[in-house]
Amino acid sequence: MGRPVCNKKRSKNEKRSNSYKFNASRRQYSYTPIRSLRIHSKNLQSIGIDVDFFCERTVEFMESGETCNIIAVEIAEQSIYFERLLKYHRGQENIRLPEFLNVCFSSIIEYLFEGGTEINHDNVHHIFVAADFLLLPKLKQQCTNQLKEIVSINFSTAIDMWLNYKSSYWPELGSMAYQTILENFEKIWHTSQFKKLSANHIRQILHEDALNCKHEKNVFQAIIQWISEDLETRIEYSLELLLCIRLGMLSSTELDYIKNHDLIQIIPEYLDLLNHWPNCLATTNNRIINAYGQRFITPRLPHQIVMVFGGWRDGEDLVAAVQVYDPTAKTWTLWTENSQPFRMPTNRRRDLLRIPLTSTITNSQANQLQNAIDTFIPINNFQSLLPPDEVACEKNRSGLPVDNNAIMSATRANLIGEFPKRVYAGCVLIGTRVYVIGGFDGDRALKSTLCYDFEIESGWYEASCMYENRYYVSVAYANGYIYAIGGHNGEYGGRLDSAERYIVNENLWQTISSMNHIRSDGSAGELHGKIYVIGGFDGRYYHDSVEYYEPSTDQWTLINRMNSPRGGVSLVQHDDYLYAIGGNNGNDRLKSIERYDPKANKWEIIGEMSQSRSNSSTTVIDNEIYILGGWSGEPASGVLDQVECFNVISCECRIVQNLIYPLSASCACTLKGYNLVKKYVHPFPIVSSHCIGNMSKRVSIQCIMFAIGCKGVTT
Template identity: 30%
Template sequence: MVFHMKLRTMSSKRKPLYFRNVKQIKRRKQSIGRRCCCRCSSSLQLPLLWKEMRENNQLCDGVVRCEDGVVFNIHRIVLTAVSPYFRALFTNSINRGCMEITEANVRISSGAFRVIIDYAYTRNCVINKSNVFELLKYADQYEILDVVEKCCEFLVKDLTASNCLQVLKFASQFFCKSLTDRSNIYLLQNFANVFKDNEHFCDLSGEHLRQILADDCLNVKSEEVVFEAIKRWTEHCSEGRQKYLLDLIKCVRLGNLPQEKIVKIAHWQAIQADTACTLYLTDILTIMEDFGESLMKQKSTYLMRPRIPYDILFAVGGWSAGSPTSFVETYDNRADRWLVSKDTDVVARAYHGMCSYDGKIFIVGGFDGNEYFNTARCFDPAVHLWKDCACMHYSRCYVSVVLCLDRIYALGGYNGRIRMNSAERYDPVSNQWELIPSMQKQRSDASAATLNDKIYIVGGFNGQEVMNSAEMFDPSTNQWSYIPQMASPRSGVSLIAYHDALYAIGGFNGYTRLPTMEVFIPGASAEWMEGSEMTTSRSNFGTVILDDYIYVIGGFNGSTTINYVEYYDVETDEWVDAAPMNLNRSALSACVISGLRNSKDYSFLDRSRKELHEDVKEDCD
């Protein structure tokens, strides 16, 4: 008992050394943490402090005098931190052993130098159209690489048909490789507008123009555009440019033009005056007359070689030979050929919806013959990769899918029990679906399109009848409202927006498949107007805008699935046949992806080269 009392007495008077050490260590850690936070806080205020001192002309130890006489008092340490040029100048590292200098004269306007000074002190600079070229020039001269990069980023975002040649020339002069590459890509992709709208087009050198026109990636609807560009450039200064004419004419892939167009080119006065050009075109016409159809198939030869397309049309899934398919085909509009893709989805589905966003393809809902899907899949054609997305709240086949204001909308459909009027939208960034107000009508097998940031949906089947009603959803008010109904009921219809009009094409009216088309202009039309008929009646087909034409792809003609493709030229009000798909199918979906960095992977030109290489390899083996 005495022993226990002694222990209690000791504990009440003094704690063991172990417990005291633990507390000291904790206090030491806390004090260290506080000191670190204080130091970080001070360092964050340092740029503001330097800026304030410059504005108040405090502790300045250097002077920079601009070409217009304006003088800036500066802290040399701040300016030398962003510019190796000024570091070498102020420290006199070029003339070693000499005293450091404190004054500098620069051949730059005070406005541009003020932007550079602001960047040195704050790491922010104001770049606009009026100062970007001068700023890039002197940021490059003074080796302020961050400002060079910011200028290049600004110019890339500001590229237009009217300024891209100027930007390209400027970027080449200052060895800005990234800006040069981006400007050149923009030039090739928008060439038809560049040669018409850019006042500097006729200032191109003959060799530079030849390089542009010979490029496989030149985005032109027809080789006629290439000839028109040559004609404009040559006639601008005909005396000094006749010597380039033959090399430029050889850039026109004449085998992709009808003979009457070549004859028209041959009658151009400048060609008539050039013996070499006349002989060249005469030989081309002779070859085409002698070989005809056999020559047309030789797409690997330069004369017939198509350009690499800027826009790639993807046709995915559908119903074929009595079952759904995961088949993927791509269309090369420059070669007028459909190519079977190896990027087949693992999930076979039909009656699904599809749209493109940010260079990717999103497939929503559908039916595999047994299951009605609430799933969504995403395909990235730049890396040839499929992946799953978040699931919808409801299963939907015969669903209408459309993109509006960076959100993907899934409207109506059939869940295996009922036709639905519910609607939901998907945010590709957060990968989440949310329900929105339901439509006023139940609709499956309808079609939707976006025009002027509003969503329109027409037709469909409600479980009892094929409908001709139409309605509009305004995301800004989150409300549905009716618009004038179509003249004809349509399910399996395709609705597409082009310019300021909506086109409702084909479908099933309850009795037969339709070749007809109706047109509605929101805000201008009181009713739907009759349009030109397709050459083939069809329902449940794909529809896209490609090369300013409305393409219709595949479908069901009332007796069988079809692979027929045709397009509508709004300007001529005519339907024209295009190459058919490789597979007959209906209930497919289609969309267009533009400007893929690997568009060559989906081109007929690349495919034919690979096949030729494989044939040569087999022959060698």
């Protein structure tokens, strides 16, 4: 866009009355008056210009009487408040402002003139209040972002901000601080500020479904700590706080620990509840169960979830669906184009039983429940409680059978399930967007870039395409660029050593230097700004070689080799290390996991999985690497539904809930943030397996009926 000009030609002797100035934070093209320029006021008034707006004005603060000079037009251009204030004070010598603005007025003026100002821990509150008062939304948002960063580091500040702002003129700050408390509960309950909260505040926090608590036992520990600060005064609140614990989420060992705690011995009503747990769920005359029973067995909502896209299904075609794992409830949900679950989520739900909320169940259904209990299948693992001949299934675009009578897995449709058929792609999550790069759709290799924004939820869309078709592609993200490296272009002898990168802010791909080796079915990751690529297959050999790309020099450099060749390997970055997981060495699938230390330039085998696998997808939650599905050669070749978590601290693997169906060649990411995550998971009652094992058959049936909301058994 060019500079605006006047059609009238300017004479040689005519001087410009304004100088042109560019400032990115203000209107793109503006005219700033030159202070030394002398313009006769009568001439300006004759053409309808308010002279006051071109003059220096004096600002006086009401209480202190301190003054400062401003140029009216500069301020009015940026702030609607000042524009109206100047009109109101037209003809007056001084403009009077509230005293609280005096503390940071120099920062406000600097922001208005220069387009920015320093915001730090000491002045952020004052600048936020001033920006809100003066109607400066961009500056206010900058302060909000700074406050969010502060409370995410200093949890005592988060508690103070919640208490001070929740009922103030800025409840959004209180809400932001409260979300920080819920998200970081397992760190915050140790702070001194938490111990000083009132009983009502403690109960409000512990009662929340959104409380981010990996282990429900920590809720009990937080209660004990808070009560112990002032036992004599706070003991009276013990029962109402203890009722916030989700008993159904505790293991038998944790229940025994709570039951035997000294404090519980002096709270007879709660002790009686624990002594009769979980059989008490079947009672109808227990006031605690009537009031809290459903909540006791309802998982809290997670703040992080695992999302798995596409993949091969064993014995089937490519899958067009997304699987979502809730690590809090330990359940999987499947999203397809119809937003319907293929297989019932691991937490049993009344809607899939086709039992209305207020109905009873039939003897036939009760017998099926009893048969399930006879084989010790907990309620959260039931596959079907109705005869198979009543279920009419068909094939849909996802390649999965869908029960036409099944209720949608969410309260509203969700476009995440419209993911197309795709395997051997790579994905990265950047902010609220996931990008799926390349892959294979069953017919050809792809060069497309698929994108989904979890915040906007407008569905999947295609961004700019790559230069090359690529499947078996290695993908990583660093500093505003998505890197697509190597792979196969779908043609004979089409394995690649080339690489390219996507400029996220410009929606543009550009080529970069080629690698030192051809790599198809390798894996890539970012560490300290460099892009590392490991393993892969060149058409003849599986690689144990590793190289990294330095963006500043556009060069690839080979480093120390891994301990084993690996194709179909997964590379994961966590803290200051890279982890190479599984893969194929040319003869066998591997169990081993090795770690790279860039300081020592050394690979070290640090652990192994319970099962050998290649072409699994991986993602990270906290200190655990989730290893999802893949292809295994033992005990027999096939696609896996097994999911393992590798703990980077203990270097041990544990088995978690299986995928909904066996899956290989998928890609995965971790979605973070309660407000985003809650759209894709929904808490439903769970009766845990250890509870079922401790019940009699009849009581088990009654408890399951309670969990699904049934009144009783009809005759």
